[in-house]
Amino acid sequence: MSLRKEKLTFVLKSLNYGGIERLAFNLLNFIAQRQDLSIDLVVGWGKGVYEQEIPDNVRTIDLKIHLENRIKSYISLTDKLTKYFAAENPNYIFSYLPIANICSAIAWSLHHQSSKLILIEQTLLFNDLVKLQGYRHSVKSHLKDNTKNSLFSITLPLAMKLWYPQVTAVVSDSLGLARGIEKGLNLKPGLIKTIYNPVIDKKVPIALEDSIAHPWLTSPQAPVFISVGRFAPQKDHFTLIQAFFLLRKKRPAKLIILGDGELRKQIENLVDELNIRSDVDLPGFVKNPYPYLKQANTFVLSSLWEGLPTVLIEALASGCQVVSTNCQYGPDEILENGKYGWLVPITDTSALSKAMEHSLESPIDRTLLKQRANYFTVKRAANEYLQLVGLSTE
Known part of the structure; x- marks a missing residue:
């Protein structure tokens, strides 16, 4: 009779396209190659673009919950996770649930604490976002959209402060974010562990060789700047476009922004107002940005905040020059305080424009x-997560 394999469970909000989901799947696909683990993927909503990327040996449990910022959805999530933990008794749990991680912690404690919960x-944190609202009115809109129930701004930090010290470990993707969470929640220094995101794997060289047909990149007539990200308040594309406008006054240049989102119309309006439509292209979402990054001169990140921006690492892996705001958190760690790229203050149009020119x-x-990009490998991150729960590594 064969012995029961130890079970590792990944908990995700959904299978929709997003940065957190992409990184979780990088880790999941790497660990799924092991023969000594049985792996479950528990998702709040099991439909989305990543549905096709689930490894054959991974079982999916769809809780059929659309996670919205409503108390009812979080109560339902906690209840279903509690029942799953009791029925399946996983040995290890990796929970990727912004805000809802507290549901995993409560469900874990209600079942029993023999599992190791990460x-x-x-x-x-919410309070960190509040501090940013003085910089950009759009951040206020973002906060309003994501904290419709004011109870979250009060109860979430209290719940995190209560439950986070009890779980096996809490992991952040940057040192800055780890210290920020500890300070924001008044937790013991060092409680939050840091494991850099799993980004670089054997698929990256293949992705870099994909062909593209963008005329600015295949037959360049001027330097090309590129940015990748959702058209959302966090990414502050308005500062980027204004910085490009200043640079464009001095020299010929082009700007490509890959992405889409709620602020597309406002961004298009700004491009038109500055009369730079012929030099700015907004082609929409692109699943594989690597060949664009490879061909462009400089990648620019204009974000107001991040955790550890994956796209900076992807740009470095492409050999692309990098200019980034020195936002909380991550860019300073990836670029080693400017050794591998240019760092400028957030919302500083002039500084961003000058750094783009220097690049x-x-x-x-x-x-x-x-x-530098090769430091952020999937293998390194996977081994650190496995070590954290006491499993053997490669």
């Missing part, structure tokens, strides 16, 4: 950029 946090005039050796 909560993975990759976003700013063209004094580029960093592409080999060094690629070497």
